[in-house]
Amino acid sequence: MANSTSSSFPIPIFYGNNYDFWSIKMTTFLMAQDLWDIVEKGYEAPPEGxxxxxDQLQKDARALYFIQQALSETVFPRIIGARTAKEAWDILREEFQGSGKVRIIRLQTLRRDFENSKMKNYETVQEYCGKLKELVNQMRAYGDGITDQRVVEKILVSLTKKYNSIVTTIEGTKDLTTLSVSELIGSLEAHEKRLMAQDEDSVESVFQSKVNIRSHQTKNGGRSSWKKKGKLSTLWYLQENKSFGEGLLV
Incomplete structure (x- = not known):
């Protein structure tokens, strides 16, 4: 029964990085095997004598076995001398999670990165928000209680200028205390698609205008036909300013 149960839950492997994420997964795995108590607390003190x-010895042996199997070949030597599951777990936590002081320093670094984050002009909504969410997940893994509302507010104030209109709309029509991060990202991505469609229409318009210029010049034998009352027409201006839309014509 134990074997069939364990086989249905793949053991999360720890390679030496992202310990906090791995420990959460491994804790859940051990809970599913009814082994977490003996890992967390160790043996219960038996009555005197x-x-x-x-049963406790067998549970501890199973828990230790699962912990050993969850470690890569480069990490396993750290616990090779451990004789109980709790001892092995404590060794890993001490080395890879660090002391309370180390965790505070790491959390401060993550918080600083979060506060300084700003969307780059070349980033998409998915890329920027994905990077921000990863920071938030790491902060929470280190014990930070950052709320979704704070994440929503951070996203709204750190986007590039082209999102100003949708940000104003969201702030004016949505309750930021209840707006979820996923809902916000969905609205921003929809706006992003509209902007991309508008850009494509603009490029197509410029392309068509320059095609018309060439066609008209060919029919009328040159550029002079585009002069109107001493001023250049819009299309003649486009032709003269080749840097505008340059590269659209082969």
């Missing part, structure tokens, strides 16, 4: 029960 009694020895640890066989």
């Amino acid at each position: 009694a020895s640890v029960s066989k």
Whole structure:
């Protein structure tokens, strides 16, 4: 029964990085095997004169086995001398999670990165928000209680200028205390698609205008036909300013 249960839950492997994420997954795995208590607390102290029960010894051995199997070949040597599951777990936590002081320093670094984050002109909504969400997940793994509302507010104030109109609309029509991060990202991505469609229409318009210029010049034998009352027409202006839309014509 135990074997069939464990086989249905793949053991998360730890390669030496992202310990906090791995420890959450591994804790859940051990809970599913009914082994977390013995990893967290170790043996229950037996009555005076009694020895640890066989059942506890077996549970501890199973828990230690799963922890060993969850480690890569480069990480496993750290716990090779551990004789109990709790001992192995504590060794890993001490080395890879660090002391309370180390965790505070790491969390401060993550918070600073979060506060300084700003969307780059070349980034899409998905790319920028994905990067921000990864920072938030790491902060939470280190014990930060950052709320979704704070994440929503951060996204809204750190987007590029081309999103100003949708930001104003969202701030004026949505309740930011209840707006979810996923809902906000969905609205921003929809706006982003509209902007991309408008850009494509603008490029197509410029392309068609320059095609018309060439066609008209060919029919009328040159550029002079585009002069009107001493002023250049819009299309003649486009032709003279080749840098505008340059590259659209082969």
